[in-house]
Amino acid sequence: MSDPVTLVTGASSGLGELFARSCAARGKRVALVARRKNHLDQLARKIGKGTLVISEDLTDPDAADAILEAVDKAGCHIYCLINNAGFGARGQFHDLALGDQLDMMQVNMIAVTQLCHAAIPGMIARQGGGILNVASTAAFQAGPNMAVYYATKAYILSFTEALHEELAPYHIHVTALCPGATKTEFADQADMADTQLFKKFAGDPAAVVEAGLKGLDKNKAVVVPGLINKVMVQSNRITPRSVTREIVKQLQG
Numbered sequence: 001m002s003d004p005v006t007l008v009t010g011a012s013s014g015l016g017e018l019f020a021r022s023c024a025a026r027g028k029r030v031a032l033v034a035r036r037k038n039h040l041d042q043l044a045r046k047i048g049k050g051t052l053v054i055s056e057d058l059t060d061p062d063a064a065d066a067i068l069e070a071v072d073k074a075g076c077h078i079y080c081l082i083n084n085a086g087f088g089a090r091g092q093f094h095d096l097a098l099g100d101q102l103d104m105m106q107v108n109m110i111a112v113t114q115l116c117h118a119a120i121p122g123m124i125a126r127q128g129g130g131i132l133n134v135a136s137t138a139a140f141q142a143g144p145n146m147a148v149y150y151a152t153k154a155y156i157l158s159f160t161e162a163l164h165e166e167l168a169p170y171h172i173h174v175t176a177l178c179p180g181a182t183k184t185e186f187a188d189q190a191d192m193a194d195t196q197l198f199k200k201f202a203g204d205p206a207a208v209v210e211a212g213l214k215g216l217d218k219n220k221a222v223v224v225p226g227l228i229n230k231v232m233v234q235s236n237r238i239t240p241r242s243v244t245r246e247i248v249k250q251l252q253g
Contacts (some may be wrong), residue, residue, distance in 0.1 A: 005052060005076045007031040007067070009083030009107040010114070012039035015134065015179075018209040019082050020047060026213075031076070033058075033067055034085070052076065058085050061102040064114035080130040080216075083112040083156075088149035101148045108152035109159075116163065123172050130173040132216045133160040137180040137229050140236045142251040151152070153178075164221040173219040177212035180229035 006023045010016035012034035020030050024047040032040045037055035054070045056063040071078060086108045089096050112133055121128030136150075139157035139161040143150025160176035167174050208225050215223035224230050236244055 002072075002075050002077045003029060004069065004075075004079030005029045005031045006080040006082065006083045007033060007071065007078050007115075007119075008084060009033045009058065009111070011043065012036040015205055015209055016082075016084040017043060017211070018082055018205055019105065021210055023082075024048065024051070028080070029076070031071060031074075031078075038107045048104070058107045058111040061106065062205060064111055064118060067115065071181070074245050077122050077126075078129075079123070081115060081119045081124075081132070083115060083131070083133045085111065086134065086152070088146055089147055093147045095227065096148075104148055105152055112156060113159065116159075119173070120163075123167070124170045129170045130175075130216050131160075131163065131167075132175050132177060132212055134212070135176045135178045137178050137224065137233055139176075139178055140233050141241070141248060144245055150248075160170045161221050162199070164219075168219075173216050174239060175212065175216045175220055176222050177208070177215065177234070178222060178224045178229075179208040179211075180224075180226060180232065 008016055008020045008023065010031060011030075011032040011071045013036075016034065018091070020032055020043060024030050029050050029052075030047060031052035031054060032043060033056055034040055035055065035057045037053065040053045042054060043054050052071065052074050054067055056066050056070075058064075068078075074158075087104060089100055089104060093101070116131060116133075119129070119131070123131075133156050135156040136153040138146070138150040139153040157176050157178065160174060164174040164176075174212045174241045211223055211225035224233050
């Protein structure tokens with residue numbers, strides 16, 4: 001027998017830290033994954049005894065295997081997987097370093113896929129579990145000046161919706177969380193803090209986390225937190241794609 005853990009990637013700050021804290025407050029044993037071990041150690045001390053600290057860089061293609069090995073060595077199994085880690089970069093595709101954009105694809109898409117593929121068989125065997133993949137409202141349209149980031153989030157949304165259907169017979173909850181601009185480190189890291197998108201529309205990260213966990217509890221396929229974000233997503237259904245692209249370009253200009 002092994003102990004169930006909720007594994008949270010990108011747990012050293014922002015939404016990831018809040019996910020970890022919220023899950024621990026619910027009485028769950030948490031496994032923290034991120035590059036910055038000192039931040040994870042500090043958070044683990046605050047969360048409490050039994051918290052796993054796994055320092056891995058998800059840009060490394062072998063990181064997912066190392067994470068699963070660390071969980072197994074601790075005598076645990078992943079009962080709930082929260083794929084929160086991700087980053088963006090603002091700028092025209094041809095001006096941004098290709099290596100950075102390939103790293104973005106590795107973290108935002110491939111590592112998510114790897115971790116899901118590793119965790120799902122155990123969930124099926126136990127006839128239960130949960131997967132929460134953090135996508136974005138960016139998933140619903142193309143993103144000029146952030147072309148690769150928007151494309152990675154479109155992948156996560158499509159991938160997660162498909163898993164939601166595939167895993168329903170095994171009583172596994174699968175949810176795509178699609179927040180809009182949120183007040184975290186992401187804006188500074190992606191060079192977007194000065195954009196109209198983040199100046200005018202950035203939301204509360206605690207509300208995003210709460211909406212995501214509630215959506216996972218209810219096994220909602222897609223969760224879009226916040227009224228403004230819901231309106232923006234729904235408007236994409238009727239707005240010509242050419243118009244949507246221009247709006248996104250202006251917001252990120």
